[in-house]
Amino acid sequence: MNTAVGLAAVAAVCAATVLIGIYGLRISRTTGDFYVASRTVKPWWNASAIGGEYISAASFLGVAGLILISGIDALWFPVGYTAGYLMLLLFVSAPLRRSGAYTIPDFAAARLDSTAARRVTSLLVVAVGWLYIVPQLHGAALTMRIATGLPGWAGALIVVVVVVLSVVTGGMRSITFVQAFQYWLKLTALAVPVVFILLVLTGSGQSPTGGGAAFDPALDVSGDASLYRNISLIVALLFGTLGLPHVLVRFYTNPDGAAARRTTQLVLGLLALFYLFPTIYGVLGRLHTPRLAGGGQSDATVLLLPGRIVDGLAGDLLSACVVAGAFAAFLSTTSGLVVSLAGVVSQDLFRGSVKGFRLAAVLSAIVPLGIAMGTESLGLAGSVGAVFAFTASTICPLLLLGIWWRGLTDIGAIAGMVSGAVLCGGSLLAATVAGPALGGWAEPLGQPAAWTVPAAFLVTVVVSRATPRRRPATVARVMARLHTPERTEVRDPVFRSGKSGPAN
């Protein structure tokens, strides 16, 4: 790939991100602005922003890479990423918006009336956030290496610096604009090259799918996934999305519960549209860049494909396009995570001041940078999938039971979260360290969600049942707050005249 063009693409995306961040600064003034954009973000903006934040390195690069390696089994990933949002819509979006909490620990504290539950939730949220940022930085390192020939760490460092700058200066308000911009950037960055590629292929008389050869299972490098693996993966992705800290914080920017639902529905459409494209890249990659599958470089498929098919300057420009989109993905997901982590850390450590938020943002980005520099990527889609399994086993029971079950107690929630974290974290760790040596255990440990998620739910319910006297006295009020609709029409005549102005 042409180094100068690659560098220019990275620089342009970073500059655009910082500029929009600075533009946001001018309208971001209060703590409310900093944390959640004062909840005045319109559904379309918000939906684009949610999509922008959610589509990470795993979606942009990882899905196509995985299709290259494991063929049709890889398609469960985008299906799960999207369907996770459906679960979010069904069980979480409106009640969580109505809870009035800023972060998941805020929700835990309010619902369970317990500082201990808050602390445990905070720790888990920070762990999840850090683990999720690491693959983004791995993706940035890979992209930097391929696009510019510079060492990988430069890519990770650039992402962290740009994110910290834009978060520290603008907070969530500008992040919303940045994220919304980045969804459309990512979509365009994948769609434009794909249209060109398809035109070039059909123009030269080739079938884009090689007459169906692209779908031949013989191209798969990995063995067929078992039904267990696919089901466990789907459980992880469906229930993990509920608990992702950067996804949840977005819902607080909706004006009310019904708007939260409408926004989520829009997001589903945006995600469905987006995932069409990584899939096409993966299929084309099976024909045109098959050698990447064997060399552990499969995540580079999206980046290298345009240059393989389209020659000369046009190829360089299309490559620059996908590089820019990839960087947008790393930047947007990382900044979303940093905002939500900073929200949590600053509340718990710095008593929620704006200065504390800034300091917390720096902390939240630097730790995963250290981890990313010290580790190697093991496949982006896979490592993000592991984070989903962990979230599904820890934060998801707290949210689902907290919203829908009056019997939840703080002790029960803590027991469930801790046991889920130990079981899921332990098995993922064992699978990473021991690997194939585990024999028949490798699969249930490497893809643990199918049993750790039910286990975490079970522990939460059993312990809550055993501690009925710990039920908070406020539960009736909280449930009413979570589930009753906000006022849709203003009935108070005094208020109405104040609202509609001179026309009345």
Place this chain on the structure above:
Amino acid sequence: MSGGPDSGEAAPLPDGGAPLPDGDAGLASGGFRQRVRVVAPRSAAPQPPGAYTFSHELAEQSEIGELFVRSLVRSQLRLAVVVAAGFGLILLGVAVLIALVPVTATLTIATIPLPWLLLGIGIYPVILACAAQYNRGAARNERKFRDLTADWTEPGAKQ
């Protein structure tokens, strides 16, 4: 963890209303602009003005209100579970179909095998349809709740 809980935590779910309670109180009572320290309320979400109805107050305070809320929660949960289960069944059906009926792999449309079409494209409209269905149902449940509570609160509202 040096930052202990502040006063905001004493009332876990503050009333909807002023986005930043300290600040607004200072402006309203003083009548002049005074310096306001802006700190994040622990869980005090700024609500749209007048976000909560009489029905909401009723729901929080009275026994009959609590009954209404319980029935609303039940109907919303039932709706969500039904939609989720329906979607889950479709998903499981696709997985089983692909895994256990190998003939699906030989059916192709424009050279693309049926399993790829189902997972790569076909499932997404199903997800969107589920979402639309749920949103309609959830709004309907809330409308019912509002109508129900309006009957109870109407006399009180006319005082």
